[in-house]
Amino acid sequence: MNPFLPFEWVLATRFLREGLLQTLFIIAGVALGVSVIVFMSALLAGLQGSIFKTLLDFQAQIVIKAPDEAPRSLRQEPDTEYATRVQPGAQRPRSLDQWQKVRDTTLAMPGVLVVTPVIEDTAFIVRGDASIGVGLRGIEPESYLRLIALQEKIIAGRADPGSTDVLIGRDLAKDLGLVIGDKLTLQAAKGASVVLFVAGIFDFGNQGQNKSAVYVALRTAQSLLGLPGGVTRLWVKVAAPFDAEITAQQIATQPGIQVESWIETNAEFFKALSGQTLSFFIIRLFVGLTAALGIASVLVVSVVQKSKEIGILRATGTTRRQILGVFLLQGAMLGLLGSLLGSLLGWGFLIAWRGFAVNAEGVPFFTLEAGPMLYLYVALGATTVGVLSALFPAQRAARLDPAVAIRG
Template sequence: MNRLLPIEWIAALRFLNEGRLQTLFIVGGVAIGVGVIVFMSALLDGMQANIFRRVLSSQPHIVISRPKDVARPLRTERPGEILLVNLQKRSQLVASVDQWRKVREQMRLRGDIDAVSPTASGPGFAIRGDASESVTLIGIEPQQYIRIVPLPDKLVAGSFRLTTTDMIVGTQLADDLGVRVGDKLRVATANGTSATLSIVAIFDLGSKGVNQRNVYIELATAQNLLGLVGGVSSIDLTVVDPFQAEDVARQVGEQTGLLAESWIKTNNQFFLGLNAQKFSSYLIRVFVGLSVAAGIASVLVVSVVQRSKEIGILRAMGGSRRQMLSIFLIQGAVVGLVGSLAGSALGTLLLGLWRLAARNPDGTPMFAVTVDLGLYVWAAVLATLTGLAAAMTPAVRAARLDPVVAIRG
C-alpha cells in the first residue's frame, strides 16, 4: 500500500501516527470546532426560518395599491408675490386600483413573483345584537389568496370555504362577540351598506390584533359593501425570494406607476433583527474557524521542532524543499478533513439531543431543525482549507531548514 503512495504522503502519515496523542488532541479540537459550527448553523437557521414563517405567513410580501392622495394648492405663486398656503393632508378614501386586471396579468408574467391575489379591503363593523366591533373587511378570491396566506392551515374551527354569504373571523373577535361556527353576524360599513353573513370558520394567525380585526369575506361581497363594484383596493404578491422583496417592489412600482410596499419596509425592525442574527451567526463561524486554525498551526509548529532531525535526514537523502513543504501541508489537510468528519457527527448528535430536549408544553418540537447536506460538505471543505492555511507557516519553516544544521541540532 505504501508503495502506491508518494513519499510526501508516507512521511506525513507516519509523522501523524508517531505523534498519536498530539494528533488525537488536534483532531478533537477540530471536531469540536466543526461540531459547534454545524450545530449553531442549523439551530440559527431553523430559528430564523421559524420566526420568518410565523411573521410572514399572515401577510403578503408586497402590496400594490393606489398612490396616496396629496393635497395641492388651487393656485401657484406668481412672480413678485408671496403666497401663504396652509395645506392639510387629505384623508385617504377607499378607492380601486386603476386597471387592476391589467396589473394582475403583468405581475403573473414576472418570473420573480410566485403568487398574485387581488383584494378589496376597508373598515367596517361586525355587529351582534347590541355589541359591535370595529373590523377590517378583506374580500379575497379564496383559491388565489391561500397562496399568499395559508388560511386553511390556520383554522381552529370550521372548514375553509367562502361564498357570497360566508365569513371567516379570528379567535379574538369570536371571543369578544361570543360567536362560533354557524352563527351569523351583521357587517356594516360607513357608507350605510350592510349584510348578514354566516361564520364558516375561525382562524388563529398568532397575533391578537389580527385575530380581533381581520374578517375574510368573498371578493364580490366586499366590493358591494365597500362601494368598490368591479374594483379592488390592493393586489397582494408573494415573491420567490422574500429577502429580495424590496428590490422587486421598487421594480413593480416603476413598471406600474402604483405604490408597491414590501414587507421589508413595513416590518423594518423585524428585518433589521434578522440581519443582526445572520451577522452574529457569521461571526460565530469565523471565530470558531480561527480558533481551529490556531490549534492546527500550533501543533504543527511543535511538530516541525520535534522532527527537525528527520526533516534534515530526508533533505540529506535528496528530499526537495517542495516535498518538505508538501509533507506538512498534507498533515494540515488530513487533520482538517478527519476533524471535520468527526465534527459533523458530533454536530448531528448535538442536534438530536436538542430535538429531544427542546419541546413545547404540549410535547411538540419547539421548531423544526434540519441539516442540509450542503452544510456537511461546506464544513469539510472549510476545515480542510483551514488546515492547509494553518499548516502553511510550519510547512515553510520545515522547507527552509538547512539539512546539516537540522541533523546536528
C-alpha cells in the same frame, strides 16, 4: 513502507501516530468547533426560515394599490397674497383604477406566480353589547388561497367564504364566544352593515392576526364599502421572495399605481436580521480561527520535536518540497478528521435539539435543517483551514538546514 502510498502520506501519518495524544486533542478541538458551526448554521437557517414563513403566511410579497391622495390648495387669484396651510386628509378606501388590466399585465411578468384582488379597510364587529374594531379583508378565495396559507391555518370550518360568510381568528372567536355557524353583524365605518355567519376559524400563531383580521368574500366587501366592482389592493406572489423588491420596481413602471414589497415594508426587521447574521458569522469566524491556531501550534511543536529526523531526511535526499508536503498533508488530515467527527457531533446536537425545543403540544418551535451540502462545505472549509494553518510550520520545516538540525 507501503510501496503503493506516496512518501509524504506515509511520513505524515507516522508523525501523527507518534504524537498520538497531541493528534487526538487537536482533532477533538477541531471537531468541537465544527459541531458548533454546523449547529449554529442550521439554527440560523431554521430560525430565519421560520420567521420568513410566519411573515409570508399572512402577508403579500408585493402589494399594488392606488396612489395616496395628495392635498391641493385652492386656485389663487393673480397678484393676491394668501397665508395658507394645506394639511393632508385621512386616506379613504379607493378602488385601484383599471385593476383588471394591472392584474393581467403584472401576471404576465417573469417570476410572478399569483396576483389576487383584495379589499382592505377597517370595520366593526357588533355582537350584543360588544363592538370590536377589526381589519376587514375581502378576498377571492380561488386565487387568494394560492398566495396566503389560510387553508393551512383553519382550525375549524372552511377557508373559502361565501357571500354570507365570515372567517375570524381564534382569539377573536374566544373573546366574542363565537363558534362555527354563529352569526354576527359586520359594520363599515360609514354605517353600512351586513349580517354574516361564522364559516371558519383560523390560527396564524400571531395574536395580532388572530384578534383583528376577518375575511369575507370579495363581493361582500365591495357591497359593504360601496365599491361595486372595485378593489383596493392587488396582492402578488413571486417565485423568488427575496427578489421581490426588484420585481416591485418593474411593476411600478405601470402608470397610476403605488407598489410596495414585503422587504420594504419590513425594512427594520431586515436590518435586525442582518445584524443577527453578522453576529453568527463573527462567532463562526472566531471558532474557525481557534481551530486554525490549535492546528498550527501542534504542528509547530511537531517541527521542533522532529527537527533531527527532518535533518536526516533532508541529508538523505528528501527535497524541501516533500517536507513541505508532509506538514501540509498533516494539516489537511487534522482538519478533515476533525470535520468528520464534528459533523457527527453537530448532527447529534440537532437531533437532541429537535427533541428538546418543542412547545406544549410537542411541535418543534422551528425546523432545523442541515442538508448534505452544509456538511460538505464544513468538511471542505475545515480541510482548507487545516492546510492554511500548516503553511507556516511546513515552511519552517522545509527551510531547516540539515547539518544544523542533526546537531540539534
